[in-house]
Amino acid sequence: MTNNSISNLDRQSLFHPFTSVADLMRDGPLVIAEGQGVRVRDAQGNEYLDGMAGLWCVNLGYGRTEITEAIAAQSRKLAYFHAFNGMSTDVAAECAAALLERAPVKMARVFFGVSGSDANETQLKLIWYYNNLLGRPRKKKILTRWSGYHGSGVATGSLTGLPGMHANFDMPLGPFIHLPRPHHYRDAPAGMDEREFSRHLARELEQVIAREGADTIAAMFAEPVMGAGGLIPPPEGYFDEIVPILRKHDILLVADEVVTGFGRLGTYWGSQSYGFEPDLITAAKGVTSGYFPMSVCYVSPKLWDVFESESTRAGLFGHGYTYSAHPVGAAAALATLRLIDTDGVVANVSQLGPHLQRSMREAVGKHPLVGEVRGKGFMLGIELVRDRATKESFPKEALVGRRLLKKLLGMGLITRALGDTLVFAPPLTIGRKDLDLLVSTFAEGLDAIAREIA
Numbered sequence: 001m002t003n004n005s006i007s008n009l010d011r012q013s014l015f016h017p018f019t020s021v022a023d024l025m026r027d028g029p030l031v032i033a034e035g036q037g038v039r040v041r042d043a044q045g046n047e048y049l050d051g052m053a054g055l056w057c058v059n060l061g062y063g064r065t066e067i068t069e070a071i072a073a074q075s076r077k078l079a080y081f082h083a084f085n086g087m088s089t090d091v092a093a094e095c096a097a098a099l100l101e102r103a104p105v106k107m108a109r110v111f112f113g114v115s116g117s118d119a120n121e122t123q124l125k126l127i128w129y130y131n132n133l134l135g136r137p138r139k140k141k142i143l144t145r146w147s148g149y150h151g152s153g154v155a156t157g158s159l160t161g162l163p164g165m166h167a168n169f170d171m172p173l174g175p176f177i178h179l180p181r182p183h184h185y186r187d188a189p190a191g192m193d194e195r196e197f198s199r200h201l202a203r204e205l206e207q208v209i210a211r212e213g214a215d216t217i218a219a220m221f222a223e224p225v226m227g228a229g230g231l232i233p234p235p236e237g238y239f240d241e242i243v244p245i246l247r248k249h250d251i252l253l254v255a256d257e258v259v260t261g262f263g264r265l266g267t268y269w270g271s272q273s274y275g276f277e278p279d280l281i282t283a284a285k286g287v288t289s290g291y292f293p294m295s296v297c298y299v300s301p302k303l304w305d306v307f308e309s310e311s312t313r314a315g316l317f318g319h320g321y322t323y324s325a326h327p328v329g330a331a332a333a334l335a336t337l338r339l340i341d342t343d344g345v346v347a348n349v350s351q352l353g354p355h356l357q358r359s360m361r362e363a364v365g366k367h368p369l370v371g372e373v374r375g376k377g378f379m380l381g382i383e384l385v386r387d388r389a390t391k392e393s394f395p396k397e398a399l400v401g402r403r404l405l406k407k408l409l410g411m412g413l414i415t416r417a418l419g420d421t422l423v424f425a426p427p428l429t430i431g432r433k434d435l436d437l438l439v440s441t442f443a444e445g446l447d448a449i450a451r452e453i454a
């Protein structure tokens with residue numbers, strides 16, 4: 001089939017997620033045909049450095065035969081069986097045990113799903129289930145943060161703090177309380193340093209708990225570094241301030257590690273980068289390096305003990321998905337976890353992450369269009385502004401971030417524009433040379449856009 005006919009077929013048939021229908025009808029899709037290492041090729045043969053590892057998921061790069069062979073072998077042996085009604089498979093059990101071994105804190109069980117969204121839906125239900133079993137029917141509200149991203153279901157989209165995802169969908173629904181985002185560059189009062197801003201946010205958290213009543217608040221969800229909401233690392237001391245407050249009020253902490261799990265910040269888990277201990281952890285994406293849809297909910301002994309001891313009274317655990325504990329997904333995950341262990345992937349990020357952050361800062365940190373370069377490990381964001389001194393943003397309609405994204409695509413570099421913040425989250429296997437190429441290509445593209453704007 002020719003490129004044109006694929007493009008037309010797509011335009012006439014495929015309803016794309018997170019895409020403007022009007023833009024797609026005008027521009028058509030970019031059809032990616034193959035990938036190897038940190039690069040992909042489009043249907044016309046143009047090569048791109050994938051600065052986003054797909055959607056921050058292809059952590060081990062493309063074409064890893066260790067994973068594809070594991071998928072093929074498991075598909076041949078047993079392509080599907082479920083885990084309802086006490087059924088299981090050898091790989092699903094092994095995968096669960098392997099994941100428990102790699103947990104950052106002692107965890108009791110893992111529950112499998114197929115996406116970050118469904119995993120966070122499961123977490124919400126586990127939290128409500130837990131409080132119902134404990135006879136605390138009022139303790140149900142969920143704290144979350146503006147600019148947080150936790151999925152696109154009705155509950156997880158509501159939990160998400162992005163107004164653009166609420167508009168036109170009659171959301172947010174449910175007992176979700178959105179706290180201020182921990183965005184020092186944008187939201188800290190003038191002259192307030194990061195440490196003080198963290199204390200300020202902690203005081204606001206205390207006020208919300210006092211207003212709502214701790215007996216009505218069940219949990220708080222947080223990404224260690226906010227991803228899709230604009231790549232926002234927490235200000236210094238943020239988790240040190242808020243975690244003790246949550247503990248004091250018996251509010252569970254869910255670390256949404258869908259992006260940060262499995263090495264992206266230079267530690268195996270994002271929560272380890274910030275030294276806090278979650279009660280529940282959500283993971284997905286990197287667990288199979290994006291090779292198979294799979295998600296993981298880690299459940300701590302605190303919750304599991306209640307689930308176990310109340311089980312006879314509660315009856316059947318009435319939740320799950322057809323593809324929970326999918327054997328092919330489990331085989332993909334086991335192969336991925338082994339590669340993470342043997343390939344020095346986490347060490348690569350801990351060594352090269354600071355280099356990436358520093359070299360992007362050196363290359364564009366003082367550029368007239370750059371307000372802030374921020375990030376940690378292999379999560380990097382560059383926020384574009386019209387005026388560095390006042391931090392004034394470009395008008396939305398100017399679509400400056402989108403224009404730069406397209407310019408970079410033309411130069412063979414894939415990025416993602418979250419509004420006017422351009423983000424990078426390359427495969428964790430990328431080397432220094434390609435990171436340097438990523439930075440120099442970005443700087444060149446930025447200069448080109450600056451000239452066009454001038």
Ligand SMILES: Cc1ncc(COP(=O)(O)O)c(C=O)c1O
Nearest residue numbers: 115116117149150151256258259
């Ligand atoms: C932190 C976080 N949580 C949840 C999700 C939702 O995952 P999925 O798109 O697999 O449903 C994402 C997706 O990017 C995410 O970044």
